[in-house]
Amino acid sequence: MxxxxxxxxxxxxxxxxxxxxxxxxxxxxxxxxxxxxxxxxxxxxxxxxxxxxxxxxxxxxxxxxxxxxxxxxxxxxxxxxxxxxxxxxxxxxxxxxxxxxxxxxxxxxxxxxxxxxxxxxxxxxxxxxxxxxxxxxxxxxxxxxxxxxxxxxxxxxxxxxxxxSPEAQRAVDLAERVEELTVTRADAVAAHGAELRRIERDLHDGTQARLVSLSMRVGLAKRAYEKNPEAARKLLDDAQDQAEEALTELRHVVRGIHPPILTDRGLVGAVRALAASSGLDVAVADEGVADGSRPPAAVEAAAYFVVAEALTNAAKHSGSERAAVQLVRETGGLRISVRDEGRGGAEGAGAGGGSGLLGMRRRVAALDGTVVVSSPVGGPTVIEVELPCAW
Structure with a gap:
């Protein structure tokens, strides 16, 4: 009752x-x-x-x-x-x-x-x-x-x-999808523009300056060759050093565009190399990525930069000595997970406040992928990325 x-x-x-x-x-x-x-x-x-x-x-x-x-x-x-x-x-x-x-x-x-x-x-x-x-x-x-x-x-x-009605729902979903793709395209254009400016800055401030200095030293060595061979030899030695440094900077710029190690070793090998040079004890797990066909080059590059950015952040900010990277081949896509057991607190930056994570989101969004950051205070920090692709 x-x-x-x-x-x-x-x-x-x-x-x-x-x-x-x-x-x-x-x-x-x-x-x-x-x-x-x-x-x-x-x-x-x-x-x-x-x-x-x-x-x-x-x-x-x-x-x-x-x-x-x-x-x-x-x-x-x-x-x-x-x-x-x-x-x-x-x-x-x-x-x-x-x-x-x-x-x-x-x-x-x-x-x-x-x-x-x-x-x-x-x-x-x-x-x-x-x-x-x-x-x-x-x-x-x-x-x-x-x-x-x-x-x-x-x-x-x-x-x-x-x-x-189902028709109205589909129409609204389509409109939302178009709006989402419009925002994604704007982010991709912004990221592309920032990347071009970075490459231009690296070439202008680094490589170009060294090549100008190299040209001046070679010119001075030609003038001094007849009168002072020792001075000319010293100028040529300096020019050789400048050439080597310019080559090093050019390799750095090329790696920023598309790391050659991806072409040589594939995604899993490139990620293992990143893990070895990160300064952390990184465990790399591969579930089917190294087997069979490779994902498109753009997807491989995005996955590589995601792992590189995540490991860099972990080494700089997490306070942890260990991290784990997981690469999973899925039907219709690639899933990347990077985890560290550090102090956490990266969720605010994950919303777009941190330039590194913001760049990661833009790079992934350009390929219609998703980024999920979980980083409560006290840790752990987990970055989950899904990149759609055909294998």
Whole structure:
């Protein structure tokens, strides 16, 4: 009996919220009518998208009430209202979600109040009749059990009206995907531009300066060769040193573009070389990556730089002496995991604050991959990267 009373009370609260929302629906319909008749003529169409956004929030509130009552969320699918005023108005009017919410708004104004009006007297009568029924015959209550059914009915009707059609859901998913790819492309262009500037800076400040110095020394050696062979020999020795240093810097620049070790040893061999030179005790595990065909060169390069950046961060900031790298070949992609047992605390940088992790995210995003950083204070730090590719 008391459980039925409790459930009836919860149902009344749910239906009460639905009735309040129905009253808001009435006010909302007046606002929409005002927007359609007066605002478009006097103020202009700019208010329409804001009204649609308010309608979406109202429908979202109802979705939350349904999820709280039933334990199951209600899907939503809306086209983003972006662009100038004309584009926003067009998108608001063409979005099926706008008309779906309006349909729910009108219907909910009717059944939201009706269900509450039925539930209130049913609860009062149920408390009396079921109390006598349970007291005399020791039988479970009957009328009070109908009150939660009314709340279920409200949730069922609202869910049916608010759930987007499969076509609308696919259209919104496609729009979100296009927007995501637009952002990814912008990040990829920014990363590419930063990489070109880095290469230009390295060539200008390092290699070019050494080649200019080399040319000057060779010229001075040619002038001094007849009169002072010893001085000329010294200048040629300096020029040789300059040439070797220039070659070293050129190799460094080339490694920054595409490490030759990837071509020579493949991804697993290159990662093992990184591990050996990292200054940490690094365990490298390979699950099928070294077997059979290799991933595309761009994927290999991105995976290599991910591991290099992660191990560099671990050596500099983690305080740990050990790390682990795992390379896993999966159907349709490559998964990389780098873990250290250090002090952690890299999650804030993982959101984009750290330049190294930000560069890692941009490089991976350019290949439509994902980066997940887990680094609670106290450790461990785990960087999980997935790169889609065909093997």
């Amino acid at each position: 008391w459980e039925s009373v409790r459930r009836a009370g919860l149902a009344l609260a749910q239906l009460g919220r639905a009735a309040v929302l129905a009253l808001l629906s009435y006010l909302f319909m007046a606002l929409i009518l005002f927007t359609a008749v007066v605002t478009l003529l006097v103020v202009g169409a700019a208010v329409l998208p804001e009204t649609v956004l308010l309608l979406r929030r109202t429908a979202g509130l109802k979705r939350r009430f349904i999820a709280e009552w039933t334990g199951e969320p209600v899907a939503e699918a809306y086209a983003p209202l972006t662009g100038d005023v004309r584009e926003r108005v067009t998108k608001a009017l063409q979005d099926p979600g706008t008309w779906r919410d309006l349909r729910w708004l009108v219907a909910h104004f009717a059944y939201g109040w009706v269900l509450l009006y039925v539930a209130l007297p049913l609860t009062v009568v149920g408390l009396i009749v079921d109390g006598v029924w349970c007291g005399l015959f020791r039988q479970p209550p009957v009328l009070l059990r109908l009150v939660p059914r009314l709340a279920d009915l409200d949730a069922t009707w609202s869910r049916a009206l608010l759930t987007p």
